[in-house]
Amino acid sequence: MTLRVQILKDKFSQSLGLPFKELLPETTIRLAISELKIKYKKRLFDPLITLWAFLSQVLDTDKTCHNAVSKIIAHLAESEVEVPSTDTSAYCQARARLPEKLLENIFNFSAQSLEEKVRPEYLWRGRNVKVIDGSTVSMPDTVENQKEYPQPSTQKEGCGFPIAKIGVIFSLVTGAAVALCIDVLNTHDIKLARRLYGFLKPNDVLLGDRAFCAYADMVTITKLDCDAIFRKHQSRTTTMQKGKIVGDCDKLVTWYKPKTCPKGLNKDEFDALPPSITVREIYYYIVIPGFRTQQVSLITTLLDKATYSTLEIVGLCGKRWDVELDLRHLKTTLGMDVLRCKSPSMVRKEIYVYLLAYNLLRSLMWSAGTTYTTPPLRLSLQSTRHHLIHFIPKLLAATPQKRLRIYLILLKVIAHKAVPDRPGRSEPRVRKRRPKAYPLMTKPRHELRKQLQTA
CATH class of the missing domain: 3.90.350.10 (Transposase Inhibitor Protein From Tn5; Chain A, domain 1)
Structure with missing residues (x-):
């Protein structure tokens, strides 16, 4: 168990830790855990691993828990350790244990x-x-x-x-x-x-x-x-x-x-x-x-x-x-408009993790803009997210010496193309895509099923 936890911590620190090393270092997370006097057992999904996985989950386009667990299994597959079950219950329980505070x-x-x-x-x-x-x-x-x-x-x-x-x-x-x-x-x-x-x-x-x-x-x-x-x-x-x-x-x-x-x-x-x-x-x-x-x-x-x-x-x-x-x-780029958690406590946690992920992307944009003299607010958040997701496998596979060079290339790519400045831009408030011709739901689903069965 200890070996698997250490492997995952190394993987996450290499992939997400380097781009966000100044904004969210591991020491900061550990300090926050100790300040709240959080006690946890030695298990695969400790608070640090769970937070990194949760953060990776909301940054991804596929936000399912199955996808998050699959990433963890893939991280452990190349090491000679026992891989965890594909069942998501352990990960979901670990997210629930994370204090909202x-x-x-x-x-x-x-x-x-x-x-x-x-x-x-x-x-x-x-x-x-x-x-x-x-x-x-x-x-x-x-x-x-x-x-x-x-x-x-x-x-x-x-x-x-x-x-x-x-x-x-x-x-x-x-x-x-x-x-x-x-x-x-x-x-x-x-x-x-x-x-x-x-x-x-x-x-x-x-x-x-x-x-x-x-x-x-x-x-x-x-x-x-x-x-x-x-x-x-x-x-x-x-x-x-x-x-x-x-x-x-x-x-x-x-x-x-x-x-x-x-x-x-x-x-x-x-x-x-x-x-x-x-x-x-x-x-x-x-x-x-x-x-x-x-x-x-x-x-x-x-x-x-x-x-x-x-x-x-x-x-x-x-x-x-x-x-x-x-x-x-x-709400649209990161997908916070429709949350996935099924309890109020988890909903609030999900919102905080979304805003944390958003701030981490903003920090990456700020580093790219200030390093390569491009206004950070003129950089695309969606492109930053795409570049980060694509560079993560390269950061994982690189040696410590090459990892910093790849990170600087990531910053250069992010700053390469700024969003055009279009002051006073005006567009007609219309939609070109036609919506599907299905009616809105006006009755609960179980009543609509009964209507189908009796029709």
Whole structure:
């Protein structure tokens, strides 16, 4: 058993360990295990092997447990040791034994490690910009999942899937995910955001859409020594008749504390709010064909026009769309849109491993871009994933001397072709592929079977 475990650790450290050696070294995983005082028996799937296999599983296009176990068997086949059974139960039980807090801590460490690589010249006006947004993920229709993450109330029982709401903060400079929270579907984005503000660091700038533009949140963010740029909420009217004009389409306005306590705040939090705050309002027009929004109003706590010009803030707001691309990478490129685990605890673990894998790819892109002077955000995450998967067998087969050279070639290949910069790009919002002409499920599957049998 000890020999098989050591062989697997060597294999994983050679294949995945080298590309991610700075972001997720083995010592970091062991430290996280010891800090949580996790005790485990000497078995093939110890926490380290299980985590590496789980990570390899979500990076692969075939995300089945059978494929993950098959990889492990293949790693052991060339050695003169007994190979494990092809049954996936041992691996699945090992994943279930992984504490959720362990994966959360390792994810947080990966985010912090990549943030520490950012040099001042990559920052916006010397400040680190974070982008916040919410999204949803679906999961298998099991009793446990339905109980904790119910499907939409508009769907009939047995005709939908449990859905979880996630809130994520991304780094604008690296594209990495730096914070995550998970809740039920009907949770408002601003409620998720209030659980994420604790991950902000002094001098950060938080960028978000109008769902986050609330009086209490502006106050909270400024108390953290941070600033915010949000699109103005639709419930507030835009007028240039009030406020102090500081430039074209740019003014300072005073917001007053709401008369009644908003939902999501308790009485103590509401009473602690100041009677008023001063914010800066900027509005501009979008003349790009195909854009649904034609006029945008921004609210920001960056009040100094001399330091933060109108055009710089408008340009930064245009990059808020990057968070949509980051979520698309997570959900579509990596496949997090439809999760596979059948219990709420495993669903949350799966989400953390997906974000960990995403950050590891971002770290690889950052290393490639900074090594070969290509903007890291202009590199393709999908291509990075493909190149990594194709290079893994070569890293495994190489000697220690050749492994570093292959790794540098991997970085060069990743940085070889940047995604074209297409500012103001507009495309018609239509689909060319025709969907299949099958009707939607409106009754549970067992009722539909009965209809087939009696027809």
